[in-house]
Amino acid sequence: xxxxxxxxxxxxxxxxxxxxxxxxxxxxxxxxxxxxxxxxxxxxxxxxxxxxxxxxxxxxxxxxxxxxxxxxxxxxxxxxxxxxxxxxxxxxxxxxxxxxxxxxxxxxxxxxxxxxxxxxxxxxxxxxxxxxxxxxxxxxxxxxxxxxxxxxxxxxxxxxxxxxxxxxxxxxxxxxxxxxxxxxxxxxxxxxxxxxxxxxxxxxxxxxxxxxxxxxxxxxxxxxxxxxxxxxxxxxxxxxxxxxxxxxxxxxxxxxxxxxxxxxxxxxxxxxxxxxxxxxxxxxxxxxxxxxxxxxxxxxxxxxxxxxxxxxxxxxxxxxxxxxxxxxxxxxxxxxxxxxxxxxxxxxxxxxxxxxxxxxxxxxxxxxxxxxxxxxxxxxxxxxxxxxxxxxxxxxxxxxxxxxxxxxxxxxxxxxxxxxxxxxxxxxxxxxxxxxxxxxxxxxxxxxxxxxxxxxxxxxxxxxxxxxxxxxxxxxxxxxxxx
Amino acid sequence: xxxxxxxxxxxxxxxxxxxxxxxxxxxxxxxxxxxxxxxxxxxxxxxxxxxxxxxxxxxxxxxxxxxxxxxxxxxxxxxxxxxxxxxxxxxxxxxxxxxxxxxxxxxxxxxxxxxxxxxxxxxxxxxxxxxxxxxxxxxxxxxxxxxxxxxxxxxxxxxxxxxxxxxxxxxxxxxxxxxxxxxxxxxxxxxxxxxxxxxxxxxxxxxxxxxxxxxxxxxxxxxxxxxxxxxxxxxxxxxxxxxxxxxxxxxxxxxxxxxxxxxxxxxxxxxxxxxxxxxxxxxxxxxxxxxxxxxxxxxxxxxxxxxxxxxxxxxxxxxxxxxxxxxxxxxxxxxxxxxxxxxxxxxxxxxxxxxxxxxxxxxxxxxxxxxxxxxxxxxxxxxxxxxxxxxxxxxxxxxxxxxxxxxxxxxxxxxxxxxxxxxxxxxxxxxxxxxxxxxxxxxxxxxxxxxxxxxxxxxxxxxxxxxxxxxxxxxxxxxxxxx
Numbered sequence: 001x002x003x004x005x006x007x008x009x010x011x012x013x014x015x016x017x018x019x020x021x022x023x024x025x026x027x028x029x030x031x032x033x034x035x036x037x038x039x040x041x042x043x044x045x046x047x048x049x050x051x052x053x054x055x056x057x058x059x060x061x062x063x064x065x066x067x068x069x070x071x072x073x074x075x076x077x078x079x080x081x082x083x084x085x086x087x088x089x090x091x092x093x094x095x096x097x098x099x100x101x102x103x104x105x106x107x108x109x110x111x112x113x114x115x116x117x118x119x120x121x122x123x124x125x126x127x128x129x130x131x132x133x134x135x136x137x138x139x140x141x142x143x144x145x146x147x148x149x150x151x152x153x154x155x156x157x158x159x160x161x162x163x164x165x166x167x168x169x170x171x172x173x174x175x176x177x178x179x180x181x182x183x184x185x186x187x188x189x190x191x192x193x194x195x196x197x198x199x200x201x202x203x204x205x206x207x208x209x210x211x212x213x214x215x216x217x218x219x220x221x222x223x224x225x226x227x228x229x230x231x232x233x234x235x236x237x238x239x240x241x242x243x244x245x246x247x248x249x250x251x252x253x254x255x256x257x258x259x260x261x262x263x264x265x266x267x268x269x270x271x272x273x274x275x276x277x278x279x280x281x282x283x284x285x286x287x288x289x290x291x292x293x294x295x296x297x298x299x300x301x302x303x304x305x306x307x308x309x310x311x312x313x314x315x316x317x318x319x320x321x322x323x324x325x326x327x328x329x330x331x332x333x334x335x336x337x338x339x340x341x342x343x344x345x346x347x348x349x350x351x352x353x354x355x356x357x358x359x360x361x362x363x364x365x366x367x368x369x370x371x372x373x374x375x376x377x378x379x380x381x382x383x384x385x386x387x388x389x390x391x392x393x394x395x396x397x398x399x400x401x402x403x404x405x406x407x408x409x410x411x412x413x414x415x416x417x418x419x420x421x422x423x424x425x426x427x428x429x430x431x432x433x434x435x436x437x438x439x440x441x442x443x444x445x446x447x448x449x450x451x452x453x454x455x456x457x458x459x460x461x462x463x464x465x466x467x468x469x470x471x472x473x474x475x476x477x478x479x480x481x482x483x
Numbered sequence: 484x485x486x487x488x489x490x491x492x493x494x495x496x497x498x499x500x501x502x503x504x505x506x507x508x509x510x511x512x513x514x515x516x517x518x519x520x521x522x523x524x525x526x527x528x529x530x531x532x533x534x535x536x537x538x539x540x541x542x543x544x545x546x547x548x549x550x551x552x553x554x555x556x557x558x559x560x561x562x563x564x565x566x567x568x569x570x571x572x573x574x575x576x577x578x579x580x581x582x583x584x585x586x587x588x589x590x591x592x593x594x595x596x597x598x599x600x601x602x603x604x605x606x607x608x609x610x611x612x613x614x615x616x617x618x619x620x621x622x623x624x625x626x627x628x629x630x631x632x633x634x635x636x637x638x639x640x641x642x643x644x645x646x647x648x649x650x651x652x653x654x655x656x657x658x659x660x661x662x663x664x665x666x667x668x669x670x671x672x673x674x675x676x677x678x679x680x681x682x683x684x685x686x687x688x689x690x691x692x693x694x695x696x697x698x699x700x701x702x703x704x705x706x707x708x709x710x711x712x713x714x715x716x717x718x719x720x721x722x723x724x725x726x727x728x729x730x731x732x733x734x735x736x737x738x739x740x741x742x743x744x745x746x747x748x749x750x751x752x753x754x755x756x757x758x759x760x761x762x763x764x765x766x767x768x769x770x771x772x773x774x775x776x777x778x779x780x781x782x783x784x785x786x787x788x789x790x791x792x793x794x795x796x797x798x799x800x801x802x803x804x805x806x807x808x809x810x811x812x813x814x815x816x817x818x819x820x821x822x823x824x825x826x827x828x829x830x831x832x833x834x835x836x837x838x839x840x841x842x843x844x845x846x847x848x849x850x851x852x853x854x855x856x857x858x859x860x861x862x863x864x865x866x867x868x869x870x871x872x873x874x875x876x877x878x879x880x881x882x883x884x885x886x887x888x889x890x891x892x893x894x895x896x897x898x899x900x901x902x903x904x905x906x907x908x909x910x911x912x913x914x915x916x917x918x919x920x921x922x923x924x925x926x927x928x929x930x931x932x933x934x935x936x937x938x939x940x941x942x943x944x945x946x947x948x949x950x951x952x953x954x955x956x957x958x959x960x961x962x963x964x965x966x
Contacts, residue, residue: 013723030757151800190826218824240496319634341701343673
């Protein structure tokens with residue numbers, strides 16, 4: 001038996017429409033439910049509480065009656081009014097609070113690799129061995145030592161000196177943009193998120209290549225938009241599905257498309273652009289690497305309607321999380337407003353470091369070394385694929401392009417092949433991850449960007465075994481005699 | 484007169500439902516509109532184009548007829564079919580593409596300070612003079628030199644070593660959380676954005692103190708939620724409006740509330756917590772500074788329903804953009820999924836640097852030096868307010884709490900006072916910025932966190948002049964004789 005409770009801190013709001021008795025009832029009921037008034041506690045007498053709260057005694061009596069009716073308190077001889085109810089709080093389930101959009105974002109279920117790890121072909125990010133860490137650290141120290149202005153809130157467009165560097169790079173690539181037409185973002189993923197948030201409402205249509213970058217599909221689900229797939233062929237995405245449609249965004253990777261590794265040819269780029277323009281869409285061109293094919297980018301063709309999305313993640317390392325959006329001012333201004341609400345700014349000290357690093361050309365030196373090595377890995381992989389997966393054709397995998405998109409035999413599940421490979425210590429990405437409808441497909445993606453040459457052949461040999469295993473099991477199922 | 488066009492790259496999609504003639508018409512129409520077929524260009528003959536496309540000549544004839552009907556082409560003697568139409572593309576206005584939510588985010592219209600700048604009381608971020616830049620740079624070099632694992636994609640929860648540091652700090656503040664109950668975010672602003680995105684749908688109700696942090700109001704507009712204001716008094720926010728309501732999030736700053744500088748007292752915290760629990764809400768407690776009052780936080784009282792939002796921005800510098808959310812696992816997991824879709828991760832190299840910096844206690848040393856100086860500025864400001872604004876009362880401004888919330892005389896516009904002060908080189912924040920309904924109010928917020936002691940008195944004297952000017956003008960308007 002605990003002593004009498006002090007309910008003096010219970011506040012009555014005379015200005016609200018809720019009757020005083022209801023307020024007293026609810027205040028006590030919440031305290032019992034929340035546990036701050038424990039079981040067996042004795043409430044003050046109605047007279048005492050009425051005096052403490054400055055209300056009529058009848059008000060408190062009404063509140064106590066209701067508490068008794070609901071089984072929360074009872075009168076006991078010698079004890080007065082005692083809390084008895086195992087009054088439970090409203091059940092609270094966090095799942096019920098989750099927004100419709102957030103509910104659409106799938107949990108990441110990476111396929112676990114069984115040790116010993118042989119080769120992880122599932123990572124597209126560049127090998128950090130080619131990241132000039134010492135040079136970057138020196139650049140950071142130097143870039144920070146001279147200034148105290150990097151540590152405050154700053155305009156959301158980004159540090160002017162970084163925007164100057166980015167605009168210069170773009171202009172070299174044939175995409176003429178001024179520094180004012182650049183918005184620095186925390187990686188291209190944030191850039192794409194800002195584009196979805198700024199230019200789509202739930203139910204709007206967004207067209208994407210099929211297959212496409214899995215991160216874009218996650219954002220499409222978060223934005224609750226309807227996805228229109230444009231099937232990929234070796235020429236590039238098919239503009240056909242755009243005809244006669246009203247589309248908000250068309251998201252394209254004309255150069256070394258992820259996951260197929262394909263570069264869209266010139267005439268197909270023109271057709272895609274025209275079909276996208278006719279659909280009323282803003283076109284998002286994801287240039288996750290500096291363009292190398294020499295084919296004119298969409299952004300170079302139509303400045304007013306194409307938004308260029310750039311990043312350091314694939315050319316340098318992803319951990320720095322610096323990307324950019326290049327577009328005409330009215331688009332940039334709209335995006336910057338949402339950026340400011342979302343996170344104010346991309347870390348300015350990092351922007352200063354990256355600006356100095358780009359200005360010194362350090363990223364390009366790093367890239368040259370890496371490209372040479374990646375090209376060697378690619379030709380290794382091509383030979384190993386011909387040897388160990390002779391009946392499997394593929395796209396991509398040319399020059400320093402580390403992506404291979406494998407076409408498995410009809411009916412063979414890419415997901416099951418990826419799982420069987422993981423069981424052998426080999427990581428590949430199932431085609432399903434890149435499918436706009438999230439369906440399993442007879443494809444897997446291989447990237448040699450982070451696999452050393454000496455591991456490429458063995459990894460692909462084990463992948464070959466995985467394909468044979470899954471294929472024979474599929475055949476066994478399909479050709480099982482009816483008994 | 485240009486030569487005949489090559490339309491061979493025009494692709495016909497036989498698999499779509501669109502009639503072939505329509506496809507040919509649309510393809511040519513788009514090219515004319517987009518400018519890739521110029522004025523006066525000569526189209527191929529219907530026979531040539533039909534052969535090139537592998538369709539009936541009648542199909543092409545039908546397409547050409549429609550082009551002629553719409554005034555885009557005409558037949559000319561000796562030239563065949565020539566483009567004449569000044570065919571305009573569908574007018575494209577980016578404003579029409581903007582999403583409903585993004586349209587709700589207001590443009591930032593900072594009040595420009597007229598030079599010479601006397602004192603800028605509009606900034607709450609700490610003075611960067613107290614940021615130990617050399618020490619931070621050394622820590623960064625050291626934290627990076629030992630590892631190559633900071634530069635890749637990483638799990639969205641954040642670097643384990645930083646989560647250990649944060650969990651340790653929280654536990655010292657009475658908020659017992661394990662490292663697995665921490666999500667590292669890119670500043671508390673992103674943390675709040677993730678909370679809105681994960682737990683609110685448009686039209687849901689979110690309760691906030693009134694006045695409240697302007698960044699929360701921007702996010703509420705972006706999330707298209709309905710805002711329920713809980714009026715502030717010296718005791719803290721009034722829980723009354725929560726009674727009987729169904730609320731998704733309740734956003735509170737019990738300690739040194741922004742903008743009022745008030746610390747909510749113990750009994751009011753209990754009432755707010757109970758009312759919020761009864762409303763079904765998840766409670767967001769913004770601890771933008773380490774709690775110092777010694778009053779138990781909401782997060783310490785109810786672990787399952789209170790989300791703690793922390794940041795380095797107010798204790799150190801905002802430019803680093805590191806914040807954290809502490810909550811139970813089911814909440815953290817949901818938030819991490821949205822975080823991953825939104826930007827993968829907060830820059831891992833910065834996380835490593837901050838972890839080392841916190842481990843060394845460097846932030847606390849910096850904070851002590853800063854607090855002493857801020858306390859001196861605060862007492863300076865309090866004296867100057869008593870001298871130059873004797874009829875204006877205020878909240879906040881105690882100890883090292885740099886915030887003053889001024890109550891201007893009834894009917895005096897905070898916005899006009901802020902503008903008049905800006906004209907004198909003095910920055911203050913109009914109360915309107917913090918009003919949940921965006922209405923002008925007879926308040927301004929002063930912060931002395933970035934104003935040197937020698938400028939405080941003069942700045943407040945000029946602010947006093949601004950108040951007198953606006954007050955006399957208001958009175959002139961109100962008491963103007965009717966003529």
